[in-house]
Structures are given as structure tokens and as C-alpha cells.
Amino acid sequence: MEVDKRLTENFIYYKDTNIAFYQYGNPKGKAVVWLHGFLEDSRMWKYLIDDLPVSLRHIFIDLPGFGNSQCIAYVHTMEEMAEVVMRVLKELKVKKAALIGHSMGGYVALAFGEKYPETVRSMCLLHSTAAADTPEKIQNRNRGIELAKKNSELFAKTTFKGLFADWAHEQFAELIDEQAEIAGKTVVQGIVAALEGMKIRPDRTVLLHFAPFEIYHIAGDEDPVFKGQSLLEQFQAPKVRSYIIKAGHMSHIENRPELLKVLREFFKSL
Structure with missing residues (x-):
């Protein structure tokens, strides 16, 4: 995939596979790790890069099976993906980092925080949940696996477009189509392993x-x-700050100004 010219591309070798990650900002600044959601990769963050503080060290990781990262196994557990994050941090000699996780990336961030709490400076969960899947959700995942095996491109594009608020489809039609095309190129094993x-x-x-x-x-x-x-x-917990903004599941496209407002508060707290 084409790499954003504002980013420095790197790879680590993990379990006989290549894992891609990208850096932006000050290499000596406090580290912020960005974890994308399902059917996405590090390119999802391109809408925010120009507004990110260059004093920080931003690390964007393509999780296994997405973007330029290869698949590790038939099942990519959140714990396995969290281990990939840790390997990247060790490669970069980062001892403490803030984590920002979108949707599935939030699940990975929570798994990382559970296993390596001493490494986490703070965490931002973007359109994500700490709860496990409900039985209904598990059924939907199973249906998604079967659909992806039959036609991964159609499944990915349809699923991706369903993540937006109704009003966003007209307002951001071009951007949604562009990102849906990226989602449609996700390898079938990456989709299945994540589900x-x-x-x-x-x-x-x-x-x-x-x-x-x-x-x-x-x-x-x-x-x-x-x-x-x-x-x-x-x-609702003592150490949690919650915000609701006008958006569907994809505020980095639907409401970038309001999302950035909250993220600036997050960065100031580091």
C-alpha cells in the first residue's frame, strides 16, 4: 500500500511475519500509539495527522492482517495483537506510552493495559467498549466470517459503510467511498482472524x-x-473521562473538529 509521505515506515519481524508501523513527530517525545479498527489500517489516521502535536512521538501500527502487516494465525486474539504492540515498543525502546484505540483497536488497547499496565501512560478508547460480545453479537460475527469467505470485498465494503451515521453518507460520500475501497482490499484471512x-x-x-x-x-x-x-x-468510573460527540462510529471522518478538541485535552494530560 502507498505510505503517507509525512510518515516514516518501519517493520518488525514477529512469528515469521512482517508487522508494519509508522512514525510521526518528535522521536524523543512522549510516545502515543495509535491502533486502528476492524477493516482499517494506519491510513485511517491521515485525516488527523496535520493537527497532531509534533512534540509527541506518534506511532501508528498496522495490526496483523491489515494494511502492510501480514497474518499471524487463523485467529488473531486481542492478546496476540497486544503482544505485537509490545514488540513494536520494545523495538523502539519505548518504556511508557499512551494508547489510542478505535473500535477493535480499543479492544487491543484494553488487552495491552491488562497485561502491561506499567507500560501505559494513559489510554483513549474511541468508539469502543470494554464489554465482551453478547450472544447476538457472536452470531453476527459468525455470519460475517461465512460471508467474508464467500466474498470478502463485498462483505468489507458493506460492513464499513454501515459504520456511519445516516446523515454522514451524503455529507462525506466521497471519503466514505474512498475508505470503503481500502476496506475492500483487506485479505480474507485478516478479516476472519480478527472476527x-x-x-x-x-x-x-x-x-x-x-x-x-x-x-x-x-x-x-x-x-x-x-x-x-x-x-x-x-x-462511569473514577479514572474515566467520557465524552459524547455528534458522530456515528467514525468521528475521525464525521466530526473531526470535535474529536480533535477532546484529543487535545488527552494530549495535554500526558
Whole structure:
């Protein structure tokens, strides 16, 4: 895939596979790790890069099976992906980092925070949840696996376009189509491995109450995946700061100004 010219591209070798990651900003600054969502890769963050503080060291990782990173196994558990994040940090000699995770990337961030709490400076969960999948959600994942095996491009494009608020489809039609094309190129094994991994992830809501680091949580008021108000109830914990903004599941496209406003607060807290 074509790499954004503003980024420095790097690879690590993990379990006989290449894992891609990209850097932006000050190599000596505090590290911020960006974790993309399902059917995305590091290119999702391109809409925000020009507004990110260059004093920080931004690290964008292509999770296994997405972007320029290869698949590791038939199932990519959130714990396995968290281990990939740790390997990247060790490669870069980063001892402490802030994590920003979008949707599935949030699941990975929580798995990382559970396993390596001493490495986390703070965490921002963007359109994500600490709860495990419901039985209904697991059924949907299983259907998604079967559909992806039959026609991965159609499944990916259709699923991706369903992540936006109704009003966003007209307002951001060109951007949505552009990103849906990227989603459609995701390899079928990357799709299946992520779905298999997400459906078996454990409930990590306890981490919201006992984590030794601060957690920011951003939800969309019209998120078709998660209901904003129900998520607020889940994230009512002493060390959690919750925000609801006007958006569906993809605020980096739907409401960049309001998302950046919250992220600036997050950066100031580092």
C-alpha cells in the first residue's frame, strides 16, 4: 500500500511475519500509539495527522492482517495483537506510552493495559467498549466470517459503510467511498482472524475501575455499533473521562473538529 509521505515506515519481524508501523513527530517525545479498527489500517489516521502535536512521538501500527502487516494465525486474539504492540515498543525502546484505540483497536488497547499496565501512560478508547460480545453479537460475527469467505470485498465494503451515521453518507460520500475501497482490499484471512479474535475476547470492564492509568472514552451519539448513552453507563468510573460527540462510529471522518478538541485535552494530560 502507498505510505503517507509525512510518515516514516518501519517493520518488525514477529512469528515469521512482517508487522508494519509508522512514525510521526518528535522521536524523543512522549510516545502515543495509535491502533486502528476492524477493516482499517494506519491510513485511517491521515485525516488527523496535520493537527497532531509534533512534540509527541506518534506511532501508528498496522495490526496483523491489515494494511502492510501480514497474518499471524487463523485467529488473531486481542492478546496476540497486544503482544505485537509490545514488540513494536520494545523495538523502539519505548518504556511508557499512551494508547489510542478505535473500535477493535480499543479492544487491543484494553488487552495491552491488562497485561502491561506499567507500560501505559494513559489510554483513549474511541468508539469502543470494554464489554465482551453478547450472544447476538457472536452470531453476527459468525455470519460475517461465512460471508467474508464467500466474498470478502463485498462483505468489507458493506460492513464499513454501515459504520456511519445516516446523515454522514451524503455529507462525506466521497471519503466514505474512498475508505470503503481500502476496506475492500483487506485479505480474507485478516478479516476472519480478527472476527474470530473479537468474538472470544473477555469482558474487561473491571479494568475501567482498577487501572493504574487514566482512561478517556469518546462515543458517537448516533453510533450504529454502540449506543452512546449505554456506553456512558459502562464507563462511569473514577479514572474515566467520557465524552459524547455528534458522530456515528467514525468521528475521525464525521466530526473531526470535535474529536480533535477532546484529543487535545488527552494530549495535554500526558
